[in-house]
Amino acid sequence: MPRSDTLQGAMTRWVRHGGAGKLLFTTPLLIVFGLFAWWPILRSLVLSFQRTNLVADPAWVGLRNFSRVLADPLLVTAAWNTAWFTLLALVIGFPVPVLLAVFIGELRRTRTITSVLVYIPIIIPPVVAVLLWKQLYDPSEHGLLNTVAGWAGLGPFPWLQSAETAMPSIVVQATWAGFGTTTIIYVAALMSVPPELYEAAELDGAGVLRRVWHITLPQLRSVILLMLILQVIGTFQVFTEPYVMTGGGPDNSTITLLMLIFKYAFVVGDFGKATALSLMLAVFLTALSAVYLRATREWKPS
Amino acid sequence: MNERGILSTGERRQPVTRVVFTGLIAAVLACLAIVAAGPILWLAKSAVSTSQDILRDPFGWWPSGIRWGNLAEAWNGMDIGRALANTVYIAAGNWFFGLLVALTGGYSLAILRPRYAGAVSAAVMATLFIPGVVSLVSLYLTVIDVPGLGANLINSYWAVWLPAAAHAFNVLLVKNFFAELPKEVFEAAKVDGANSFDVFWRIVLPMSRPIIAVVSLLTLVSAWKEFLWPLLVLPSPDLQPLSVVLYKISATAETSTLIAAMFIAVILPLVFFLLFQKQFLRSAGRAGAVKG
Numbered sequence: 301m302p303r304s305d306t307l308q309g310a311m312t313r314w315v316r317h318g319g320a321g322k323l324l325f326t327t328p329l330l331i332v333f334g335l336f337a338w339w340p341i342l343r344s345l346v347l348s349f350q351r352t353n354l355v356a357d358p359a360w361v362g363l364r365n366f367s368r369v370l371a372d373p374l375l376v377t378a379a380w381n382t383a384w385f386t387l388l389a390l391v392i393g394f395p396v397p398v399l400l401a402v403f404i405g406e407l408r409r410t411r412t413i414t415s416v417l418v419y420i421p422i423i424i425p426p427v428v429a430v431l432l433w434k435q436l437y438d439p440s441e442h443g444l445l446n447t448v449a450g451w452a453g454l455g456p457f458p459w460l461q462s463a464e465t466a467m468p469s470i471v472v473q474a475t476w477a478g479f480g481t482t483t484i485i486y487v488a489a490l491m492s493v494p495p496e497l498y499e500a501a502e503l504d505g506a507g508v509l510r511r512v513w514h515i516t517l518p519q520l521r522s523v524i525l526l527m528l529i530l531q532v533i534g535t536f537q538v539f540t541e542p543y544v545m546t547g548g549g550p551d552n553s554t555i556t557l558l559m560l561i562f563k564y565a566f567v568v569g570d571f572g573k574a575t576a577l578s579l580m581l582a583v584f585l586t587a588l589s590a591v592y593l594r595a596t597r598e599w600k601p602s
Numbered sequence: 603m604n605e606r607g608i609l610s611t612g613e614r615r616q617p618v619t620r621v622v623f624t625g626l627i628a629a630v631l632a633c634l635a636i637v638a639a640g641p642i643l644w645l646a647k648s649a650v651s652t653s654q655d656i657l658r659d660p661f662g663w664w665p666s667g668i669r670w671g672n673l674a675e676a677w678n679g680m681d682i683g684r685a686l687a688n689t690v691y692i693a694a695g696n697w698f699f700g701l702l703v704a705l706t707g708g709y710s711l712a713i714l715r716p717r718y719a720g721a722v723s724a725a726v727m728a729t730l731f732i733p734g735v736v737s738l739v740s741l742y743l744t745v746i747d748v749p750g751l752g753a754n755l756i757n758s759y760w761a762v763w764l765p766a767a768a769h770a771f772n773v774l775l776v777k778n779f780f781a782e783l784p785k786e787v788f789e790a791a792k793v794d795g796a797n798s799f800d801v802f803w804r805i806v807l808p809m810s811r812p813i814i815a816v817v818s819l820l821t822l823v824s825a826w827k828e829f830l831w832p833l834l835v836l837p838s839p840d841l842q843p844l845s846v847v848l849y850k851i852s853a854t855a856e857t858s859t860l861i862a863a864m865f866i867a868v869i870l871p872l873v874f875f876l877l878f879q880k881q882f883l884r885s886a887g888r889a890g891a892v893k894g
Contacts, residue, residue, distance in 0.1 A: 326714075328707065328767075332703050332764055332768045333729070335744065335749065340744050402608070417631070419879070424872075425845050426827055428845075443660070444660040444661070480638070484887055511608050565742070
């Protein structure tokens with residue numbers, strides 16, 4: 301006799317087929333992502349059109365949060381600083397891990413010790429690393445880096461105390477803290493380069509540099525391109541380094557977009573304005589990655 | 603290792619290549635030792651130096667003698683002991699909840715595969731591509747007043763543990779690992795009458811040790827590094843981890859005490875890394891393989 305398709309029947313069958321067990325195993329993920337990932341993302345969209353200050357009830361204000369962000373003279377400074385940080389981090393920090401990884405890939409007996417050295421900065425908590433470098437950047441002639449510069453007859457440099465050198469100094473510290481992660485990832489990616497390619501190149505009489513240029517780098521292409529955009533997305537959201545190192549100074553020369561968001565939200569208590577700027581930055585970064593992914597897909601390796 | 607790299611075994615044996623390559627290795631190792639390990643060694647030396655020596659003679663070997671007292675001053679006077687305990691507590695919670703969500707979620711999405719698995723996977727992956735900045739402020743407002751619960755998690759470690767567990771990358775790592783386990787084993791167990799809990803406990807978990815190690819290391823390291831989020835949600839000084847406490851005291855503390863406190867903050871992760879270096883390097887590589 302066919303069972304009547306009542307709600308109860310459907311439930312029984314669902315449980316018997318393991319539906320309840322499946323749901324139970326998915327529940328921790330659903331709760332945690334629902335409350336602390338998906339809901340905040342959706343809520344940002346609402347918040348950016350509201351006035352929220354935790355005192356009065358939220359009120360709809362249309363695009364006013366966005367126009368108030370755009371009217372802030374600090375926005376241009378912060379946007380420029382952030383772009384400058386990102387560019388410097390690319391120029392200083394991007395080539396080093398690639399070259400280092402190609403080198404580590406060739407090592408045999410010294411490979412472990414080299415990898416361990418490369419990994420050490422990754423282990424150091426960012427606040428400690430920044431405070432440590434702040435000490436190294438001591439502007440007096442007795443400062444550690446100024447002592448080293450003094451051996452070469454240079455300096456003393458003001459490092460963090462001058463608007464020109466503060467940002468590059470922060471970038472050097474950030475590069476120090478970050479190069480290990482990328483290097484280790486490239487080293488892992490190098491394992492998948494087929495040795496026959498090098499074999500063939502060697503038979504063709506290609507030297508070491510030409511093998512790196514024509515085989516290693518093209519083989520790493522997709523990882524390199526991905527790390528590039530991930531680095532840009534990451535550096536555009538830089539906060540801890542400038543916040544701890546200089547607090548945005550001197551003269552706002554190191555204030556970044558995320559520090560501005562932090563200031564709006566947690567110093568001033570203007571959550572709507574903070575969310576509006578967050579959303580603008582996120583949309584910009586998403587658009588940038590979309591354009592980037594499309595552009596790089598077109599240059600297929602020949 | 604007998605597979606060739608860029609250089610072939612024959613080339614490695616040639617005297618000229620050998621000399622050049624060995625020289626290059628020595629130079630790079632020396633540079634790395636100075637650049638990567640140098641600052642940490644200096645930190646260790648300065649942790650037991652006087653402020654005067656640190657500021658006046660950074661390269662001197664304790665011209666005014668070794669000052670072990672710095673460490674005690676930092677530990678007691680700056681409450682670094684409590685901050686260290688808080689950091690361990692935060693890391694332990696992040697580890698537990700991160701692993702719980704990644705393992706159960708990965709099991710459901712890769713092996714149980716309910717009908718909604720595709721949609722949930724897509725929603726989890728979407729959070730990987732949306733820049734984190736979007737949710738900083740709204741996450742803070744969520745934690746102040748958790749929807750449905752009406753709870754305020756400020757000054758509670760739940761405010762750190764739960765958002766950290768919503769880590770799409772860990773779910774992805776575990777899900778990919780589970781997807782490659784042999785399906786026949788689960789099918790056979792099912793035929794023998796095992797339910798999804800038995801399969802999870804007796805079959806999947808014992809096979810997951812490598813991925814548990816990877817996720818554990820990644821979670822513990824990132825928990826130790828957290829700064830901005832605990833700064834926001836743990837305003838009470840009694841609850842703050844090392845990162846926040848070090849930042850707070852950095853403006854006013856005596857240089858020697860601050861440096862000693864920083865040294866205490868790095869010892870544990872450093873020793874842990876040196877003990878488990880193989881696992882660390884492997885997990886970093888595996889993390890990269892997923893990104894690639």
